Amino acid sequence: MAKDKVNSEIKHITFIGSGNVASAMAEEFFKKGLIITQVFSRNLSQANLLAEKVNSTGINNYSQLKETDLFIVAVSDDAISTVFSELKSSTPVVHTSGNTALQERYQNTESGVFYPLQTFSKGSGTNWSEVPICIEAANEDLLQxxxxxxxxxxxxxxxxTSAERAIIHAAAVLACNFTNHLGALTQEVLEDHNLSLDLLNPLIQKTFRNITSGKAKEKQTGPAVREDYGTIDSHMKILEDKPEIKALYLALSKHIIAYHHGQ
Amino acid sequence: MAKDKVNSEIKHITFIGSGNVASAMAEEFFKKGLIITQVFSRNLSQANLLAEKVNSTGINNYSQLKETDLFIVAVSDDAISTVFSELKSSTPVVHTSGNTALQERYQNTESGVFYPLQTFSKGSGTNWSEVPICIEAANEDLLQxxxxxxxxxxxxxxxxTSAERAIIHAAAVLACNFTNHLGALTQEVLEDHNLSLDLLNPLIQKTFRNITSGKAKEKQTGPAVREDYGTIDSHMKILEDKPEIKALYLALSKHIIAYHHGQ
Known part of the structure; x- marks a missing residue:
């Protein structure tokens, strides 16, 4: 029984893809003692760049793929099914996408999903111990x-499940991608006027505490929820030379008013 | 000199207003040993509610106002100038608004601004020691x-300055009010499908770290910045029964695409 368990462990991994997700994950698995068999990328120098960091070999041709314990396909969503169809070996294969359903393999059912629910960008570290890993597999053995x-x-x-994962992914876009974009716009407005972002950090931190602990709707503050059109007008004037930010400010304010006070 | 300094300290404060900002501030000043002379609100029971917490007296008539060291006017922006014109005594007076310019008093120049750059909602505590307090005054003595x-x-x-404060306030709305709203929408989407927000907390925390440390624009991830229209379409389907959230998702995605890739 103990021997079975040891045998069932994945110790060798090949990454298909060398972008932000593949890099963050490959480096962490390498740090944890796993062997990264190969790193595949259509762009060989990109493959080599990651391969060097994890003591592996970069390749850019599917025919060069060796057998290993697991292929991790970390490529853009629209490339996943093409990549899966290229993988002819019996090695189990997972993708890392939040949005793509479990892909049934052509030859066997050794396919699954290994989705880290986190944002990965160049130059930002990851505290892996707390990252939710959402898994799914075509059979119990692979799931284990x-x-x-x-x-x-x-x-x-x-x-x-795939259906739950798709909803979580949409929610993650609302909570992360859009929020980061608002952060970028905030930074732009402040920088244009030589004002420091540091001033806003305690506010930003409390906002995040509010969102992660309790009902955010009940904690809504600001001119829109108060229907304070005078302040909204003043902000429109401040954003006069930023027509796109101004338009987004107005769209979001209208959304808040409708959400809290009805249409 | 030392005596002058003691004399120049504000030890007695009256609050005009009894909402979230007045309450959070009055309770903290009371905790720090200041005397809250009176709490004024048009709604007497609201005034009394806060007054009880800070060992003070609630009033709802301007004629009942006693002299004190400072009036703090924490009311909605559009009521500030009316309230200022009602205050006939020589007591210095400040407002707490991010958006309203310094108000010149009718009788004297003892007016100023005392703006705490933070979001205050019922039931969420405040770590006052790190809240930026933006001050402004019509004369040096009051400023001190x-x-x-x-x-x-x-x-x-x-x-x-008033001009800087207005910009900071507009930026704060982008960084806080809109972000909190996105948090509320995220919670709604997850709750509708019986999924826990806990799963997203590490993602939300990292997003906030990204915004408060470095260029958020460079850390942008997600389907919009990748121009991954397949994923955007999938999310549209998931949000089919939430037309308003769907519309906002689309508006924000278009904004990110234009911001990163041009129109």
Whole structure:
């Protein structure tokens, strides 16, 4: 039984893709002692760049792929099914996408999902121990292997269906991508007037505490929820030379008013 | 000199207004040993509610106002100038608004601004020591008094002009009010599908770290910045029964695409 468990562990991984997600994950698995068999990218120098960091070999041709314990496909969503169809070996294969359903393999059912629910950008570190890893697999055996693999990275490994994962991914875009964009706009407005972002940090931190602890709707403040059109007008004037930010400010304010006070 | 300094300190304060800002500030000043002379609100029971918490007296008639060291006017922006014109005594008076310019008093120049750059909602605590207090005054003497008063609450008291404060306030709406609204929408989407927000907390925390440390624009991830229209379409389908959230998702995605890739 113990021997079975050891045998069922994934110890060798090949990454298909070398972008932000593949890099963050490959580097962490390497740090945890796993062997990165190969790194595939259509762009060989990109493949080599990541391969060097994880003591691996970069390749750019599917025919060069060796057998390994797992292929992790970390490519753009629209490339996933093409890549899956290129992988002819019997090695199990997972993708890392939040939005793409479980892909049934052509030859066998050794396919799954290994989705780290986090934002990965160049130059920002990741505290892997708290990153939820959402897993799914076409069979129980692979699911168990993925669970063990996920636990190497994180204390929070969860089995999530494709349908649930798609909803979580949409929610993640609302909570992360759009918020980051608002942060970028905020930084632009302040920089244009030589004002420091530091001044806003306590506010930003409290906003995040409000969102992660309790009902954000009940904590809404600001001119829109108060229907304070005078302040909204003043802000329109301040943003006069930023027509796109101004338009977005107005759209969001209208949305808040409708959300809290009806149409 | 030392005696002058003692005399110049503000020790007795009356609050005009009893909403979130007045309550948070009055309670903190009371905790720090100041005397809250009176609490004024048009709604007497609201005035009494706050007054009880800070060992003070609630009133709802301007003729009942006693002399004190400072009136703090924490009312809605559009009511500020009316309230200022009602205050006939020689007591200095400040407002707490981010958006309203310094108000010149009718009888004297003892007027100023005492703006705490933070979001205050019922049931969420405030770590006052880190809240930036933006002060402004019609004369140097009052400015100095407000500085000492601010330092009772916070380690971060800054003299900020009306023009700068208005820009900071607009930026704060982008960084806080809109972000909180996105948080509320995220919670709604997850709750509708019985999914826990806990799963998103590490993502939300990293997003906030990204915004407060470095260029958020360079950390942008997600389907919009990748121009991944397939994923955007999937999310549109997930949000099909939430037409308003769907419309906002689309508006924000278009904004990100234009911001990163041009029109």
């Amino acid at each position: 292997k993925l669970h063990l693999l996920g636990e190497l990275l994180s204390e929070n490994v969860k089995t999530i | 008094k407000l500085h000492l008063l601010g330092e009772l609450l916070s380690e971060n008291v800054k003299t900020i």
